Amino acid sequence: MAGTLPFYIFAFVFGAVVGSFLNVCIYRLPNGQSVVLPPSHCPNCDYKIRFYDNIPMLSYLLLRGKCRSCRTPISLQYPLVELINGLLTLFLFIKFGPTLTFLFLFIFSSALVTITFIDLEHQIIPDIISLPGIIIGFVASFFLPWLGWKNSLIGMLLGGGSLLVVAYGYQFLTKKEGMGGGDIKLLAMMGAFLGWRSVPFIIFVASLVGSIVGVTLMLVQKKDSKLAIPFGPFLAFAALLYVFYGREIIWWYMSLAGPSPGG
Known part of the structure; x- marks a missing residue:
């Protein structure tokens, strides 16, 4: 030590x-x-x-x-x-040491910090961060054996595509714009950096935490369901949670289901 x-x-x-x-x-x-x-x-x-x-x-x-x-x-x-x-830099270094994984995830986490505070104040996610982030994440996949370019590419498409479907579905049903394009590009960046397996985890955790925070704020502030809450910070939180504890949480969740019948 x-x-x-x-x-x-x-x-x-x-x-x-x-x-x-x-x-x-x-x-x-x-x-x-x-x-x-x-x-x-x-x-x-x-x-x-x-x-x-x-x-x-x-x-x-x-x-x-x-x-x-x-x-x-x-x-x-x-x-x-x-x-x-x-x-965040300290914890990444403790977990991954002086490796390329640390370097690329340091860039990733720094981008998420920037996006979080911009989204909280302005409710926008600048393309100048997320679009280069997608490229950097995909390039990183060629240097990180645990990621791989196919995993990164599928993660990019799944991340951006899943939120795009949700956004169009919400707009079709309500005739209102719900999720912004910035969130779609942000999740595509996350998929590029972390691979496709991270995408369901990030969506689930971000939606769960966002719902809890949103309902709590509505009760405290006594406002209706039209209260606008940026989704980017919740996506960022979920992505960082996946970086540090994703596998452990997934294994813990799977263990709750118990052994399969006949297993």
Whole structure:
């Protein structure tokens, strides 16, 4: 453990630093802005953020959650994204070690963090993340023996196709648009990265958790069934759950059924 501790620390710090960049993407992509230029600045007073004010989580605490220049409050989202991405990177490294699987799933999880926070605030999933993600996931399949390109291709088609059928079915029955195209592309990306076996798991878990959260919010806020809740964060949660515990959960569920007759 002592020998691996520095690597664990590095993984967490690296993930948190990338999380700082993800905050830039979360803020700028929905507004059609470049994620490179201009450099990070306060949106209120345009103060150019110095490197010592951009240390993940630590700078937020030292500045007491306010801009150094104009003292405008900084959203808690910034250290939260950095913390979440740091922890995800750490857990991926613990589970997979310094492997190509870790590298590609790190890219995958970082994309999901970005998508989750954009979808929560704007209820959109930018194509600039999901479409390249589909390609990267498929390319990764040629380097990951446990995935394979056929598994990835079927996962991509099954993921996107299944939600497309649901979306058209809902629209046909209700004459209203229910599920957005962003969710369809997102699930296609998930299928490309994780293979076709992940798709039923992700749909089931996301639908179950989404239903529980949706009903709870309607009861608490006393709103009707027209309450709009983005589905992307639930898909992201289900996909990450599959990455870390998918096989264990599936085996546990199968064991509940008991042995087959005559088995």
